[in-house]
Amino acid sequence: MAPTSETLTAERILEATEEVLRRHGPAKATVVDVARALGVSHGSVYRHFRTKAALREAVTKRWLDRTSGELSGIVAGGSAPEVRLRDWLAALFAAKRRKAGDDPELFATYMVLTDEAGTAVGEHITDLTTQLARIIEAGVESGSFTATDPEASARAVFQATGRFHDPCYAREWEQPGVEGEFEAVVELVVRGLHV
Incomplete structure (x- = not known):
């Protein structure tokens, strides 16, 4: 039985939009393709998302929020700040690589x-960067890091590691030796926070 507009939720629309x-x-x-996939009229979709652009923005946000959600657990973890920083950067790199490698067509769409x-x-x-700042603040409070401005340091760490999470570098993520290059950058970043 086709769903009715009463049972239609924003989450179901976003799932269908991703498939479309x-x-x-x-x-x-x-x-119209999204509505057809859901068995509803396009007007029903527009009741949840006023424009096609709003729907596409919501799908993009949902996709990006998955990565943020994965990383938030590391921020709140009980390990030492340096360990959390290393784990967080590694998890970000792994999440972006997974998205690019597991479903290249969908990744191209999200680009x-x-x-x-x-x-x-x-x-x-x-x-x-707020998550990074929380890790760096914890490091300053514990005496592990000496950053005078955790927010500025977080932005700098994010920029310094951009090659390993910015999607424009996705083609490089499968190159031989990229893991070693990642580790070298992370080591440099961590040592810089100890100064």
């Missing part, structure tokens, strides 16, 4: 969507 984007790509996917995203990417970067 995977199947048709961002250039051809329409709100298009993040380019057009209004605020989702900026909010994601803010969330990630």
Whole structure:
């Protein structure tokens, strides 16, 4: 039985949109395709998302939030701040590599969507640098790190490790030796925070 608009939720629409984007790509996917996949009218989709752009922004945010959610557990963990920092950076790199490698078609779609995203990417970067700042603050409080401005240090760490999480470098993530290069950058960053 086809779902009715009463049972339609934003989450179900986002799930269907992700599938439609995977199947048709961002250039051809329409709100009508999403509605058809859900068995509802396109007006029902528009009741939850006022425009196609709003729907695409919400899908992008949902995708980015998955990574933030994975990393938040490391921030709150009980291990030493240096260990959390290393684990957090490694988890970010692994999450981005997984997204690029496990479903390249969907990753290519999200590259298009993040380019057009209004605020989702900026909010994601803010969330990630805030998580980093919390780890660095914990390191300062424990005496492990000597950063005078944890927020500025977090932004610097994020920028310094960009090659290992910025999607524009995705093609390099499978190159031989990339893990060693990642470890070398992380070691340099951690030593810099000890100064």
